[in-house]
């Protein structure tokens with residue numbers, strides 16, 4: 001990514017906190033309330049909802065000083081430095097661009113863009129404003145996954161031959177935006193990015209070939225998806241995701257001399273089971289413990305450091321484009337749009 005035009009832009013005076021605002025009051029936001037509160041130098045100042053009473057109730061519940069009844073009103077608050085965007089997928093790029101244009105740094109939920117045209121818009125806004133923008137793939141910040149990538153890079157399982165990743169759950173409500181094609185729903189946009197960016201981080205590059213297969217439900221979105229990726233050197237990856245299957249989330253990396261397993265791979269304590277890495281070589285299995293920590297806090301601390309140091313965040317727009325490019329290719333390979341049209345007839 002290009003570094004901010006003015007590295008000092010949007011930074012508070014030294015020793016003063018970076019003040020955050022949150023757009024949306026959905027399920028994920030309490031984790032960021034927790035993370036910002038625990039972070040080095042962050043302060044949560046404001047929340048915005050489409051509904052003023054909902055914003056006020058949320059602010060009261062989480063002891064947030066300011067509540068706004070529109071997202072525009074929050075962006076106009078001159079005391080804010082950073083905006084966290086936790087809206088349905090189709091609103092991520094539009095509100096990230098508006099936040100940057102209002103002078104705010106951005107942490108936006110995944111997927112930050114649902115097309116390459118949206119990636120172009122984000123990159124243009126980032127160049128125009130010099131703001132720091134990060135995609136909220138928290139699992140890439142977790143010490144478990146950082147350590148696993150380092151071990152694989154050091155040859156702990158030999159030459160990597162296959163990555164297999166799964167992420168699924170049973171969706172609770174049929175009114176969920178994730179089941180709405182108009183809101184860029186679908187399990188690949190919702191869950192596939194975690195699998196793709198882990199596979200790409202392990203391969204260290206983008207795939208050269210993709211295959212995809214989708215089961216599009218009555219909702220009109222892909223509710224089950226399987227994908228295959230071929231990376232240079234014939235490293236292969238198999239991915240599956242769904243929100244019509246029991247909860248599963250794991251990554252298995254198969255090398256010439258061993259198998260490394262991450263289970264859980266994406267939602268660790270305090271939001272899931274304890275972290276840890278398993279490596280099997282022959283009949284021996286080694287368990288490498290990793291201290292539990294809040295990966296959402298790690299993503300907030302990384303953004304603070306990026307703003308303070310004028311450097312890109314860990315999951316910057318270069319990384320986001322890499323993930324988006326592969327997800328778009330998988331959707332095209334699976335003919336998801338044609339299948340949704342057929343399901344609607």
Ligand SMILES: NC(=O)c1ccc[n+]([C@@H]2O[C@H](COP(=O)([O-])OP(=O)(O)OC[C@H]3O[C@@H](n4cnc5c(N)ncnc54)[C@H](OP(=O)(O)O)[C@@H]3O)[C@@H](O)[C@H]2O)c1
Pocket residue numbers: 023024025026027028029048049050051054055086087088089091109110111136137138177190
């Ligand atoms: N990183 C993670 O661990 C993680 C986990 C879950 C979800 N996510 C991501 O976070 C984003 C939000 O997910 P969520 O589960 O929090 O969603 P959610 O519970 O459905 O909340 C979405 C929020 O967006 C606002 N909104 C604006 N326009 C909307 C519309 N037309 N329909 C519905 N809501 C609308 C609503 O807030 P107001 O009405 O108050 O404005 C709503 O509370 C998604 O992009 C998802 O991919 C990330």
